[in-house]
Amino acid sequence: MKRKQFPLALWIFVGLLAGAAAGAALMCLPNGVDIAKSYIKPFGTIFLNLLKFVVVPIVLFSIASGVISMGDISRVGSVGGKTVVYYMCTTAFAVILALILASAAKAMNLFTPLDTAGLEYAPPEGQSLMDTIVAIFPSNAVTPLASATMLQVIVISLLLGFGVLLAGDKGRTAGDVISSFNEVFLKIMDLIIRLSPLGVACLICPVVAENGPQVLGKLAAVLLVAYVGYIVHAAVVYSSSVAALGGVSPLAFFRGMAPAMMMAFSSASSVGTLPFTLECSERLGARREVASFVLPLGATINMDGTAIYQGVCAVFIASCYGMDLTLGNMATIVLTATLASIGTAGVPGAGMVMLAMVLQSVNIPVEGIALVAGIDRVFDMGRTTINITGDAACAVIVSKMEDRRLAKAEKK
Numbered sequence: 001m002k003r004k005q006f007p008l009a010l011w012i013f014v015g016l017l018a019g020a021a022a023g024a025a026l027m028c029l030p031n032g033v034d035i036a037k038s039y040i041k042p043f044g045t046i047f048l049n050l051l052k053f054v055v056v057p058i059v060l061f062s063i064a065s066g067v068i069s070m071g072d073i074s075r076v077g078s079v080g081g082k083t084v085v086y087y088m089c090t091t092a093f094a095v096i097l098a099l100i101l102a103s104a105a106k107a108m109n110l111f112t113p114l115d116t117a118g119l120e121y122a123p124p125e126g127q128s129l130m131d132t133i134v135a136i137f138p139s140n141a142v143t144p145l146a147s148a149t150m151l152q153v154i155v156i157s158l159l160l161g162f163g164v165l166l167a168g169d170k171g172r173t174a175g176d177v178i179s180s181f182n183e184v185f186l187k188i189m190d191l192i193i194r195l196s197p198l199g200v201a202c203l204i205c206p207v208v209a210e211n212g213p214q215v216l217g218k219l220a221a222v223l224l225v226a227y228v229g230y231i232v233h234a235a236v237v238y239s240s241s242v243a244a245l246g247g248v249s250p251l252a253f254f255r256g257m258a259p260a261m262m263m264a265f266s267s268a269s270s271v272g273t274l275p276f277t278l279e280c281s282e283r284l285g286a287r288r289e290v291a292s293f294v295l296p297l298g299a300t301i302n303m304d305g306t307a308i309y310q311g312v313c314a315v316f317i318a319s320c321y322g323m324d325l326t327l328g329n330m331a332t333i334v335l336t337a338t339l340a341s342i343g344t345a346g347v348p349g350a351g352m353v354m355l356a357m358v359l360q361s362v363n364i365p366v367e368g369i370a371l372v373a374g375i376d377r378v379f380d381m382g383r384t385t386i387n388i389t390g391d392a393a394c395a396v397i398v399s400k401m402e403d404r405r406l407a408k409a410e411k412k
Contacts, residue, residue, distance in 0.1 A: 036209040063157035079398055219375055270300075313372050
């Protein structure tokens with residue numbers, strides 16, 4: 001399996017470089033951006049659609065199969081509790097790191113204030129925490145599957161697995177059917193992943209062609225600070241946690257996650273990258289039944305990269321309006337961003353919704369989002385990569401912690 005993994009990562013990297021080079025070349029042509037968007041991007045969209053197609057059945061059958069294989073409903077609660085605590089802690093650390101880096105950049109005059117006159121921006125409509133909790137539970141079994149509403153799909157999967165366990169011997173046939181479908185869709189996933197080098201190239205090409213000139217403009221410093229935050233967070237938080245709690249070497253972890261990270265960077269889609277994240281996590285030692293629960297949940301509520309983006313953008317937008325954030329303001333941002341990661345779960349454009357909530361919490365004009373909205377895709381590529389890496393780290397760590405817990409229980 002390891003011999004097969006390295007060539008995949010290598011070919012995805014080659015596809016990433018080839019797509020970026022093609023995008024840079026097209027950027028120099030008069031109609032290059034239109035060519036990239038009209039003739040290259042559709043093939044990337046086809047690949048992303050195939051990934052999204054397989055995500056729902058994989059989540060549905062993998063989680064249900066995982067619950068059945070655990071054989072104990074209480075163990076699901078144990079896994080869920082550890083998962084939520086890990087996600088909340090890393091998100092809080094991410095936004096603290098972002099505020100420190102952004103404040104340092106501001107003190108060094110790296111942020112070039114932009115004109116805020118006449119700015120208008122209407123963020124996507126958010127929803128309250130209670131509305132989100134209510135929306136977790138589906139009113140029927142078909143709509144969540146058709147619309148890929150991940151939290152509701154997870155609930156359906158859990159209930160399906162619980163039902164099979166509670167049915168005892170009479171549920172054994174249903175369990176076998178679920179396991180069979182799970183294996184079938186995993187094989188389909190393997191077929192789709194073989195197209196990933198071409199898909200990655202077609203996804204990254206139009207992004208480079210369209211955003212290249214803008215990235216070199218006045219927002220370059222903001223992007224740089226955000227990406228430094230992404231790298232530091234991964235190097236410090238994920239490296240230390242997988243080594244201390246998961247017993248996995250940081251180098252081995254990032255090497256194993258390379259295919260999923262490159263896919264996340266090019267697609268900017270946590271859900272679309274889920275098949276890659278699942279496969280990489282299992283190769284790193286995560287149990288399938290644990291990873292099948294932790295990863296879909298993380299793709300919805302774990303937003304470490306988004307938290308870094310919010311912290312950096314909050315300081316930058318505040319500086320454009322001539323505002324200085326106090327320690328109290330920064331504490332409010334940390335709390336708001338951490339809670340909003342769950343409060344906006346499953347909301348389209350969740351990153352923008354969360355940023356709007358953060359700005360409102362410290363009375364920064366929401367219209368300032370328009371300053372960074374033009375290159376949001378470039379921010380999104382990095383924050384998605386960090387988000388899915390955090391998901392995988394959690395899957396590995398929780399798997400190892402569960403192994404240790406079960407080992408102690410057996411000794412007793």
